[in-house]
Amino acid sequence: MEGLLNDRCILIMKSLITKGVLTLKELKHICNVSERTISKDLDIIEGLVKEHKLLLYRKPKLGIWIEGSEKDKERLYVSISVNNPKIPNSPKERQEYILLKLIQALGYITMQELCDEIYISRGTLENDLNYVENIIVKNGLKLKRTTNRGIKIIGDEKKLRTLIAGLFSRLSYVMPVKELVTYIGSTRIDTGEYSFEKDLFNLFSDLNLGEIEKIICEAADKFQWNFTDNAFASLLIHIAVAIKRIKSNSQVNFTENILSSLEITREYKIAEFIAKNIEKAFLINVSKTECAYISIHILGSKVQFNIINDEGKVLNRADVSDSVEELCKEMVAKAAEALDMDLINDKILLKGLSMHIRAALNRLVHDMPVKNPLLDSIKNSYVASFEAAVSASTIIKERYKLAIDENEIAYIALHIEAAIERMKNNLVDKKRIIFVCSTGIGTSQLVSSKLRRVFNNIEIVDILSSMDLKNKKLDNIDFIITTIPLVIDSVPVIRVNPLLLQEDLDNIEKFMSRSTSPEIAKKNNLKNVLQLIDRDLLFINKNFSTREEAVYEISKLMYQKGYVAEDYYDSIISREKIASTASGRVALPHGDMNKVYKSVVSICALSNKLNWDENNKIDIIIMMSIRKKDLNKIQAIFECIYDIMSDNRLINKILNCKHKEEVLEFILE
Structure with a gap:
């Protein structure tokens, strides 16, 4: 019986044993639940107390207590403290437990069986099942409910396996294969x-x-x-x-x-x-x-290749077909157009992207969705590259009629960001290092390009997986930079985030006792953004019921003021359907730049959180409408807006503003 108790029952028994007589109201405050829930727990406790030769008394005007010898009370206390494998208590824990139970079941599971296992009411189970069913449906499966038999997952076997394997995706990212x-x-x-x-x-x-x-x-x-x-x-x-x-x-x-x-x-x-x-x-x-x-x-798997030479000596792959390479040339051209950058002659970008797209196409054709563990970080840190990837991905949709989601788009963005880093690169004398990466070509090229640009004395000798590192001779290697845990005795090891954040650069700088190159001045970026903000399109304490309503109202005002075409709203909604522009507390809706006559930025602080998509509730909308002629400013604009998005203190200040001037003042600060 003890093994099936939840934490709350144990807390109630311990409180009664140690404190003596307690009222229902006192127990309610101790456990932070309703009196009705406490009463249900007391029903469960009563049976266990009897097994230990004790009695549970419940007197309306006197209180609740456990009656019996101190020795028996001590035995009960020890028993519930030692023999208590915990059961799921929080809604999240219960929902995960139910999902796993359904996945493992060979047939139906009754509702009563689940209620009894995790000590919840039928109503609570129904609420939890709504969440579980949402996950099941998202994976292309169904939750079948039969009155006399119970519930079970039904659907395509491949999709069920994808659901099971997907639960491990975050673990395989943070944990090396061997571990x-x-x-x-x-x-x-x-x-x-x-x-x-x-x-x-x-x-x-x-x-x-x-x-x-x-x-x-x-x-x-x-x-x-x-x-x-x-x-x-x-x-x-x-x-x-x-x-x-x-x-x-x-x-x-x-x-x-x-x-x-x-x-x-x-x-x-x-x-x-x-x-x-x-x-x-x-x-x-x-x-x-x-x-x-x-x-x-x-x-559909990624393959590790050592594409490291910036002079164009790129590994060729016989099994990357001409059709895939041609597709990627069109994608690169589309991304270059979106960024107003010359990416066409970047052979590393073309080859790396070709190898990635070959695997991605197989995943899309065979309905094998991939989870990108870096998705949110990529969308936040590399906004311009992500938008360029969105634009490039439309080529796949047009040619193959395949829907490509934001997880795949984010991987494409890494290749584009790596190309941008290479353009900024100015190599000098280098130290010899090996870079160890677990996630593939996009991440490895992005990090290696950024390292070369920021540090003026690095030569990346090789890019390896941890599996390949064990066979690599480390003679003449100055140190190793890795995105995963490594223990190497012969060579210093520096672990970094896969996106190479500023703190990682600082750690490498300390190790090398060298200075990093200066970043683009934030003040210049800020000036570009402030010049584009129209005061008539700056709103405070606005309230909208839906994302569509918000986008319509703001884009309508932009149209009335001559900034955009009348159908600009439609292009924004189409863009949102490809991948949500919300991240954290801020959404960055934008549409087709061909429908923008004059660049403008609108900032809208909301009075209440708005459900932007199924994952994000936002506080601020920053609508960016940038025309093609101003593409040279887009990188700086995105960098500045990312600074706003990632600053919770600034977001809170903007939300508390009573006048438009205050918003601009806080941004200037």
């Missing part, structure tokens, strides 16, 4: 308290993940296929999910046309090798369709 395999593959993890990660890891506690890792490594060596750390971890998890599902007699299905098209690829040969070894290691039958499933994940 992930060791941690997940250890004997059942028990931290003594409820943890979503613990339950997630325990899904695979009966599988030898080290064996799967070994098989993938053998395949990579045999076929000379160098996965990034993240791609390696993702493939490992997808294969582990596949093994679990095969063991429960759940198989994926493909049409004959898809099977035929996959069987002729190099990736299918790699998948066949992996499948045969999995059959031997796990004593299961891996069908043709399951082999195809593995090949799709190899097709």
Whole structure:
């Protein structure tokens, strides 16, 4: 009985044992819940108290207390303190618990079963299920509810596997492959308290993940296929999910046309090798369709390449087709137009983007959504590059009729930002370093280009994954810069954020005892923005019911003042459908620059938070309408606006302004 108690029941019993008689009102304040909830908990406690030869008394005018010998009370206290594996209590914990329960279930689960397991009412469960169902539906699945049988997830097997594997995505990003395999593959993890990660890891506690890792490594060596750390971890998890599902007699299905098209690829040969070894290691039958499933994940994986030379000596890939390269040339041209920069002759950008887009197209065609762990940081830190990537991504939609989401767009933005960094680059004498990165070409090129620009004495000898580093000789290497935890005795190691933030640059500067190059003066950026703000388009304490209403009202005023075309509103809404412009507390809506006659910026401080999209409630709208002739200012404008977006104190000051002049004064400060 003790093992099923929630934290609140334990707190009530401990309070009654240590404090004696307490009223319902006092217990309500101790636990910070309603008296009704306390009464329900007391019903649960009463049975346990009896098991320990004690009695629970509840007298309306006297209070509540536990009656019995001090020795029995002491035994109860020790029992509830020691033997209490926690159950989920918060709404978030409960929702994660329910989702995992449904994923693991082979059939229906009754509502009463869930209520009994986590000690919640039917009403609370219904609320939690609404959240869980939203996640399930977003993944292309359904939650089936049957009156007499219960609930279960139904839908395409591939999408269910994607949902399961997706739960691990954030872990495979923050944790190196070796550590992930060791941690997940250890004997059942028990931290003594409820943890979503613990339950997630325990899904695979009966599988030898080290064996799967070994098989993938053998395949990579045999076929000379160098996965990034993240791609390696993702493939490992997808294969582990596949093994679990095969063991429960759940198989994926493909049409004959898809099977035929996959069987002729190099990736299918790699998948066949992996499948045969999995059959031997796990004593299961891996069908043709399951082999195809593995090949799709190899097709959609990122591959590690050492594109490091800024003089155009770029690694060529035979399996990047001419059609993909032509597509990427159009994308680069579109991005260059959006930024008003000469990116066309950047061979590194073209080759790096081509290799990325090849994998991305396979993910899109086979409906394999990818989670970009850097999405919010990219949207905030590299606003101009993200917008250029949005523009470039329309080429994919137009040519292939494929919807590309903001996670994929953010990866494209990294390649563009790396190209911008290369344009700013001015190399001099360099120290010899190795850069270790887990996320792929885009991130590695962005960081390496930024390092070369900021520091005047760095030579990046190689860009490696942690898997490849162990085979690399470190003679004549001055130090290693890494985005993941590393322990190297022979060479100094500096760990940085994958986006190379200012604090990382400061740490490298201290290590090298050299100065960083000066940044673009913020005051100049600020002047550019202030010159574009129209006082008639500066609002305080505005209230809107919907995003569409807000965009319509502001864009309508812009049209009436001659800044934009009448249909500018439509282009803003179309842009929002590709990827939300909201980040944190601020939204940056903008439309087609071809519909802008004169550049202008509008700032709107809201009286109440506005639901901009399903993930963001905002306080401020900054609508930027920039015409093509002013594209040379766009980078500076975005940098300045990012400073506003990331400054919570400034946002709060703007929201408290009573006059328009105050808003401008605070921005100037």
